[in-house]
Amino acid sequence: MNASDPRSPGHRSKRPSRKERGRQTPAPVVDAHRPDGVRLQKILAEAGLGSRRACEQLITEGRVTVDGQTVRELGTRIDPATQTVSVDTMPITAHTDKVYLAFNKPAGVVTAMSDPEGRRCLADYLRDRPERLFHVGRLDYETEGLLLITNDGELSNRLTHPSYEISKTYLAEVRGPVPKDAGARLREGIELEDGISRVDSFKLVDSTPGYALVEVVLHSGRNRIVRRLFDAVGTPVQRLVRTQFGPIPLAEQRQGKVRDLRPDEVGALMEAVRL
Template sequence: MNSHDSRAPGHRSKRPTRRQRAQTAKSGPAGADVHTPDGVRLQKVLAEAGLGSRRACEQLIADGRVAVDGEIVTELGTRVDPRTQRVEVDTMPITAQTGRVYLAFNKPARMVTSMDDPEGRRDLSEVVRDRPERLFHVGRLDFDTEGLLLLTNDGDVANRLTHPRYEIQKTYLAQVKGPVARDVGARLREGIELEDGLARVDSFKLLDSTPGTALVEVTLHSGRNRIVRRLFDAVGNPVERLVRTKFGPIELAEQRQGKLRDLRPDEVAKLFEAVGL
């Protein structure tokens, strides 16, 4: 250990004392509440700014070394908006990465969920070609399925959203060939044995029924290939049209088909919460 090592005996550390950190805290509004419910967890902001692992950043907070808008923060559940709030570690301001993007796309039918289709069909490259980020899609929608698709350059969030451990639910509207038997909902909830194992839905609703066709809503957390279509084939109600309307906490709502939009800060916060970030 050399004489310039901050751990050496007698070395004068640049880390501020507890009194200095307390004085920093007093510089902000007395008793100010810096928590932003729709923001990002403070430890994630610190980690993305290069301050260490998530666990190491949690320790910085617990040690009273992190201030937000001049207020020392020790609560690990604190959320902040790094775009509008000043975050400091040991009185030094940090700059959070702002390059993370989270997008919702209303995919039309007859488009491949790929950035490059070798068969020359429409793909996602036509939607994102003008964006500077390297984006990738979260999960897939098959060629004929429409609706909500998430895109991001945040690999951590994308991996968690598709990992079976987190059981992220997806909701679909399906127009199926009718009539739909009374026991179909119960059968789908109990589980259907498919060629790759048992599959089931979390919920089933019959929304409308006319001679020869029916409109149903199903929610499930399985990410297996063409799972909704295969389930309805198995119960004798082939899908004629399929639209994903919700992915985890994100809803398609009134977003126009073929349009791409940035998720709102509160939607991003809900995504983080859904996958434990």
């Protein structure tokens, strides 16, 4: 028998001994969690693997892997666009049919998918979308700025429910000068016909004779609330733009344009309403 034959007496095997294998450094465990991602149980539920609670049980039982790593933490978030999810070693489709859009609404557009009077509406900007979409909250006919559009009913309901207190930021161009006590009055609360309403913050951005630019943040979603508040302090709004909805800013998005929210933005919205 050839001495080089691994079966020959005295031949040293290239296979590491048990002791050597014990000293080998294990492969590093890759953390599957993505802080700005979507909750793993939500992705499983949307993939048709049962209710949210049933999907949580799959996770705690150790039956779910992300990129080959077993995940047992219910708070785990992932990016479905870049990570692979498997249940009982079987890959699932992590990409869901949910749509999350940001629209920079111009003035003179109705916040509805159709209008019996024939005015411009959201459908005029979403004609190429096959999904059944709806808007999150409203902007009145003359108000401009950020409007979220989705087909995720649960997220939409939470974003508009008063208990979650999702903030909205507006820039208001008003007739100046702004009374010195306007900010204090608006923060303390103004009695309107449907109850007291207040802003969370008030900032005078710019002021010239007969004109002022004011930024306000509030979480109320009542109809025309910003315009009514400024009317109450004697500074009628001439132009109003919503610049932020919760964690999503309008930024440099052009007016009349629709864009898909990034995964981290969707994750931030989910986090804001504890999904």
